[in-house]
Amino acid sequence: MSAGTEAGALxxxxxxxxxxxxxAVMRDQRATLEAAAGAIRAAHPELxxxxxxxxxxxxxxxxxxxxxxxxxxxxxLATPSAVTAYxxxxxxxxxxxxxxxxxxxxxxxxxxxxxxxxxxxxxIAVTNTLDSPLASAGDLLVPLHAGPELSVAATxxxxxxxxxxxxxxGLAAGDSWEDxxxxxxxxxxxxxxxLAPETLPAGLVDAFVETSHVMVVGRGYSMASAREGxxxxxxxxxxxxxxxxxxxxxxxxLGQVRPGALVFVLTAGExxxxxxxxxxxxxxxxxxxxVAVGRAVEGxxxxxxxxxxxxxxxxxxEAIPFQLLALVGALRRGVDPDRPAGLAxxxxxx
Amino acid sequence: MSAGTEAGALxxxxxxxxxxxxxAVMRDQRATLEAAAGAIRAAHPELxxxxxxxxxxxxxxxxxxxxxxxxxxxxxLATPSAVTAYxxxxxxxxxxxxxxxxxxxxxxxxxxxxxxxxxxxxxIAVTNTLDSPLASAGDLLVPLHAGPELSVAATxxxxxxxxxxxxxxGLAAGDSWEDxxxxxxxxxxxxxxxLAPETLPAGLVDAFVETSHVMVVGRGYSMASAREGxxxxxxxxxxxxxxxxxxxxxxxxLGQVRPGALVFVLTAGExxxxxxxxxxxxxxxxxxxxVAVGRAVEGxxxxxxxxxxxxxxxxxxEAIPFQLLALVGALRRGVDPDRPAGLAxxxxxx
Numbered sequence: 001m002s003a004g005t006e007a008g009a010l011x012x013x014x015x016x017x018x019x020x021x022x023x024a025v026m027r028d029q030r031a032t033l034e035a036a037a038g039a040i041r042a043a044h045p046e047l048x049x050x051x052x053x054x055x056x057x058x059x060x061x062x063x064x065x066x067x068x069x070x071x072x073x074x075x076x077l078a079t080p081s082a083v084t085a086y087x088x089x090x091x092x093x094x095x096x097x098x099x100x101x102x103x104x105x106x107x108x109x110x111x112x113x114x115x116x117x118x119x120x121x122x123x124i125a126v127t128n129t130l131d132s133p134l135a136s137a138g139d140l141l142v143p144l145h146a147g148p149e150l151s152v153a154a155t156x157x158x159x160x161x162x163x164x165x166x167x168x169x170g171l172a173a174g175d176s177w178e179d180x181x182x183x184x185x186x187x188x189x190x191x192x193x194x195l196a197p198e199t200l201p202a203g204l205v206d207a208f209v210e211t212s213h214v215m216v217v218g219r220g221y222s223m224a225s226a227r228e229g230x231x232x233x234x235x236x237x238x239x240x241x242x243x244x245x246x247x248x249x250x251x252x253x254l255g256q257v258r259p260g261a262l263v264f265v266l267t268a269g270e271x272x273x274x275x276x277x278x279x280x281x282x283x284x285x286x287x288x289x290x291v292a293v294g295r296a297v298e299g300x301x302x303x304x305x306x307x308x309x310x311x312x313x314x315x316x317x318e319a320i321p322f323q324l325l326a327l328v329g330a331l332r333r334g335v336d337p338d339r340p341a342g343l344a345x346x347x348x349x350x
Numbered sequence: 351m352s353a354g355t356e357a358g359a360l361x362x363x364x365x366x367x368x369x370x371x372x373x374a375v376m377r378d379q380r381a382t383l384e385a386a387a388g389a390i391r392a393a394h395p396e397l398x399x400x401x402x403x404x405x406x407x408x409x410x411x412x413x414x415x416x417x418x419x420x421x422x423x424x425x426x427l428a429t430p431s432a433v434t435a436y437x438x439x440x441x442x443x444x445x446x447x448x449x450x451x452x453x454x455x456x457x458x459x460x461x462x463x464x465x466x467x468x469x470x471x472x473x474i475a476v477t478n479t480l481d482s483p484l485a486s487a488g489d490l491l492v493p494l495h496a497g498p499e500l501s502v503a504a505t506x507x508x509x510x511x512x513x514x515x516x517x518x519x520g521l522a523a524g525d526s527w528e529d530x531x532x533x534x535x536x537x538x539x540x541x542x543x544x545l546a547p548e549t550l551p552a553g554l555v556d557a558f559v560e561t562s563h564v565m566v567v568g569r570g571y572s573m574a575s576a577r578e579g580x581x582x583x584x585x586x587x588x589x590x591x592x593x594x595x596x597x598x599x600x601x602x603x604l605g606q607v608r609p610g611a612l613v614f615v616l617t618a619g620e621x622x623x624x625x626x627x628x629x630x631x632x633x634x635x636x637x638x639x640x641v642a643v644g645r646a647v648e649g650x651x652x653x654x655x656x657x658x659x660x661x662x663x664x665x666x667x668e669a670i671p672f673q674l675l676a677l678v679g680a681l682r683r684g685v686d687p688d689r690p691a692g693l694a695x696x697x698x699x700x
Contacts (some may be wrong), residue, residue, distance in 0.1 A: 046443035047397060047424065054601050065429055069436040074397065074445075076426030079415055080597065081570040085621045086661075088419040093396035093443035095424075108597060153602070213563055213590035220431040235602035240563035240611070242592040247430065247458060251404050252503070252585035255690050261590070271435045286691060311436075340605050341636060 007336035010151035037171035062224035070173035080108035104132025214241035218266030229322035259287035268294025360501035387521030412574035420523035454482025564591035568616030579672035609637035618644025
């Protein structure tokens with residue numbers, strides 16, 4: 001594939017495709033998403049079980065919050081090792097499971113799917129790989145249709161998963177399709193504006209290449225963005241990075257902030273902003289270089305502004321600056337983000 | 351308090367108290383633990399909800415696995431922000447909640463407790479602070495009785511919480527008190543042997559003080575140990591550290607391993623060892639300095655041997671080497687681990 005010959009060409013192309021992938025979800029997936037939402041409603045679940053690993057688990061983390069808020073039922077992240085390592089045989093209350101994997105082939109995810117199915121729990125499979133074991137294991141298949149993702153770092157499949165879960169849960173809560181269509185159209189346009197690597201503030205790439213380590217801190221819906229943002233940077237740039245909830249980070253994890261640390265704070269979410277700002281002030285006081293993603297905060301060295309959106313829609317936009325920095329930072333370091341040392345995409349999407 | 355005058359004196363003393371705290375739990379808490387286990391059994395719960403933050407959340411993470419395996423019901427970690435930020439009103443199936451906080455005073459934990467109680471879910475409160483709001487909010491109070499914990503890093507309250515949850519869930523699953531009495535007596539003796547700072551391998555403290563960053567990797571029951579071990583090191587030594595499940599770490603997070611990184615792998619657990627060893631081999635191949643905690647692995651620069659125990663009991667012992675390294679490392683760096691820069695224990699225990 002000729003796009004793969006230039007360092008970072010795959011990642012660059014896959015980041016850029018995102019607005020169009022989101023538009024395609026809304027153009028092509030209405031029937032599937034309405035069927036999934038209808039299946040959730042019809043099951044009258046008392047519990048939502050989210051089954052995922054890695055980047056997909058970050059999307060699941062978002063869905064855990066959003067489902068509880070919108071559907072008023074508890075939502076949990078499954079722990080695959082309970083099944084694969086300790087043979088847990090769990091009896092669920094009336095539940096629905098959503099299993100998420102871009103490749104659809106992770107063995108412990110499939111074992112967990114088999115275990116919930118054995119207890120009679122219906123499974124909605126969300127995957128980018130239509131001929132995968134997960135696609136056939138689900139009672140209902142929701143394809144991501146993001147197209148092949150060939151770079152090792154997941155980008156467009158992550159935001160396509162976020163969007164799929166957001167709309168599916170929103171529809172299950174009674175939102176209208178037309179409302180989501182309008183909201184996603186706006187989001188896609190706003191994402192387009194965020195996409196140029198030049199939108200990163202001058203000096204941020206230098207600070208990133210020189211930093212000893214990175215923290216990313218958010219809360220609520222944006223905790224997923226914190227975890228996923230840190231993962232993008234660490235897997236492509238070999239920089240130590242970790243993502244935290246501001247509620248936890250303000251205690252022990254704050255200990256790692258010192259001069260030379262680059263600390264991203266996700267400040268776009270309206271209701272979570274005060275807690276994140278409190279963390280940012282403490283981190284600035286310890287000498288960390290603060291990067292505000294969303295709204296400017298006092299003491300921030302850099303700000304990446306994001307447009308105003310409902311808090312639950314922000315994770316779609318928050319992902320993008322970290323993807324861009326992963327790309328541009330790796331190129332500045334002289335490494336190919338499409339082929340990070342030691343990492344491989346386990347199963348290629350198709 | 352005179353013990354506080356020498357750097358690290360509080361932390362040193364609190365680490366050393368652990369075997370005696372565990373023995374005291376088994377000596378004094380039989381009635382309380384049997385009452386809690388009986389309450390869990392009597393409720394016939396279809397879901398266990400664990401409510402915690404920070405270090406207590408790591409103990410909850412262990413309990414999430416152990417409860418699913420032993421009780422055969424789903425167990426979830428609550429997401430306090432769903433309540434405090436987004437006003438989620440969740441209707442639970444027949445559930446029992448366990449709320450865990452050494453201080454018993456964290457506002458968002460208390461808000462989450464109030465929200466599950468409002469839905470009629472009985473709450474078992476596990477706290478070290480008997481006059482705390484959490485102690486009075488619970489339907490049933492299980493005191494940790496660990497004594498005052500004055501150093502900022504939680505140590506004895508963490509392992510006392512692990513022990514409390516282990517025995518409570520074991521009893522609820524039908525284990526006999528006498529069996530646990532014998533097992534904890536052995537564990538306490540084995541912990542005593544691990545306690546001397548001299549038990550850390552020669553050269554490990556040097557490697558820790560010189561490292562750029564730390565990863566701690568475990569799986570299943572020991573994922574809690576990975577997260578908590580990383581937290582102890584980061585909050586006392588200002589070193590970037592993060593804890594991971596080997597299932598996730600083998601993909602993206604492996605990207606941060608490079609020469610200069612110190613990578614702890616938790617290899618004591620029998621059924622999870624193969625997955626952790628696979629990660630260790632990959633990390634060694636990328637030039638990380640591997641520290642095996644449990645069993646030696648090929649390519650490890652250091653090994654901290656742990657005695658053979660049932661996998662579910664290992665987290666009690668796995669915590670100790672990280673506590674010791676937190677203490678000794680900070681002293682070697684010339685900082686006081688009892689007073690890390692920028693951190694405070696929100697509420698003192700009493």
